[in-house]
Amino acid sequence: xxxxxxxxNTATFAELLADTHRTAVHLEMRDVYAVGDEADDFESFQRTxxxxxxAGRSFWPQWMPxxxxxxxxxxxxxxxRIVSExxxxxxxxxxxxxxxxxxxxxxxxxxxxxxxxxxxxxxNDFWLLDGRLVQFHHFTGTGDWAPDGKERTTEPAAVALCxxxxxxxxxxxxxxxxxxx
Numbered sequence: 001x002x003x004x005x006x007x008x009n010t011a012t013f014a015e016l017l018a019d020t021h022r023t024a025v026h027l028e029m030r031d032v033y034a035v036g037d038e039a040d041d042f043e044s045f046q047r048t049x050x051x052x053x054x055a056g057r058s059f060w061p062q063w064m065p066x067x068x069x070x071x072x073x074x075x076x077x078x079x080x081r082i083v084s085e086x087x088x089x090x091x092x093x094x095x096x097x098x099x100x101x102x103x104x105x106x107x108x109x110x111x112x113x114x115x116x117x118x119x120x121x122x123x124n125d126f127w128l129l130d131g132r133l134v135q136f137h138h139f140t141g142t143g144d145w146a147p148d149g150k151e152r153t154t155e156p157a158a159v160a161l162c163x164x165x166x167x168x169x170x171x172x173x174x175x176x177x178x179x180x181x
Contacts, residue, residue: 135151
């Protein structure tokens, strides 16, 4: 049964994704993230240059089943990343661990920022679920989650902006396997 308006504001992301039936798209636009659940793996990658591709570590044991379940239900999951070039160490790390996103069932593309100059983009990263619900992500200047880290809306103008922005980025984006850092 679809979530009502109150539930949309209080549901976990896992519950929102479980209520998604067609599409889940994610646009990332930052060159650096510093979220706590990646800190150890990122620090290790910076030291060694070797990504940790163990799906049983970090945030992957929670994330992978969510994606796999959604994909098994027929949800198409796409992730697009707008990145500055040359890329930051963080983007190099993110690119190196993307095989886990692909293994889970996501499709991922990369768009060099210089090719995004004429795209109307929202001010924050977001998820757009079934073309009806946007979850914006708020980060601090250093890349960690802001205290009010998530904002959700079904407001038609915000949904339309995010849908158009994502599809334009997706069309211009380079598939993960063809993008080198």
